[in-house]
Amino acid sequence: MQRKRGRRIQEILTVAAELFGERGYAAVSLDDVAERLDVTKGSLYYYFASKDELVSAAIETLGRAWTGRLAALPTDGPPAQRLRALVREHVTVAVREHPTTLRLFLVPDDWPPPQRAAIKELRRWHDRLFRDVIEEGLRSGDFLVVDLDTALHCLHAAMTQAPAWFAARHGAAFDQALDRLVDTVLMLVGVGPKLVS
Amino acid sequence: MQRKRGRRIQEILTVAAELFGERGYAAVSLDDVAERLDVTKGSLYYYFASKDELVSAAIETLGRAWTGRLAALPTDGPPAQRLRALVREHVTVAVREHPTTLRLFLVPDDWPPPQRAAIKELRRWHDRLFRDVIEEGLRSGDFLVVDLDTALHCLHAAMTQAPAWFAARHGAAFDQALDRLVDTVLMLVGVGPKLVS
């Protein structure tokens, strides 16, 4: 059945994304991937033509799922509420479901050129989602930034690093940390505690 | 002469820090390092006993120089001014003098255990510098944060990612971008444009 093949491929991609996310492209061998799947290296070549193709597919699958989660959030309501939801969802997905894949978004230079394009497009997608909300908030006067691009950079940086800080927190501690992160990054767009400059 | 040996070692460490910063530990071979130095791999072993020892030394040298630059900044004046100076210096050093070494501070998991300790201590040092200034600002009422640790995390994330954004900017464009970054991250501690929450 084609179904079965699809599932097997998905299994492989999940494990691959995990490993590459943990240790990076160069530090993970196909033997490593195969071992975690309890098969031998040769089997991987039955599904993927090369290491590059495997990692490309892993990145794309993961990115598609992630972007889908963010795009599924409601697009109405006040900008501050929407931005909070976006940040919340992004970090939650990162920490809870893909705790080891931050590297994909972190250091594009880590990856061979063929993969960089895919990663950059993924980042562009995410950027779009956040940019739209912030632009709306700026128009409505709910937000205030020094510079939109810079604010987005900082926002993205904070979220990308978050999984590393949150790795050790679970349950209530995680929720608490997430609350604080959301409130803190909202300050980047002028929402929250105020102070005269 | 011992002087000459010291200089040679320094040359090697500079090149090594560059390369490891660019591509990470696993992706850089000793042949790569040797090639950029126009020597053969064997020569490196005359100065360093192993790849690990070389990379350890590179990290330590770089970290010492960097921390020194930050610690040399004046420790008087209003907190906002001091924090601005710290961010400015940090990003300037990163972009102008060590444009390719962000990885050292970015993904500790990239490095073998022996090196992680050194990197973490380096980060602790940096954290101290920024934490002290922010704490002073909080006491004096100049700053306002949701949570000190979270604000520091965000600040650090933004600065660490900065070299990647700034890589393409030179001259006036760089200064402008740096200004915007400094103003933006200052919002994390409640300084700048205000807005009711």
Add this chain to the structure above:
DNA sequence: ACAAACTTTGAACAGTAGGTCAATATTTGA
């Protein structure tokens, strides 16, 4: 000028990497 100290080389070694493939095992469909 020359010997001692310092530096670099290049070959060699064992281990591991990505990749290939014929042989084998398993599943599927009729």
Add this chain to the structure above:
DNA sequence: TCAAATATTGACCTACTGTTCAAAGTTTGT
């Protein structure tokens, strides 16, 4: 049940890795 399709193996190849080291080249002090 049995042959065709699908999936997995494990041995093998070549290239490259970190590392060692005897030999050769270069600097230095006298």
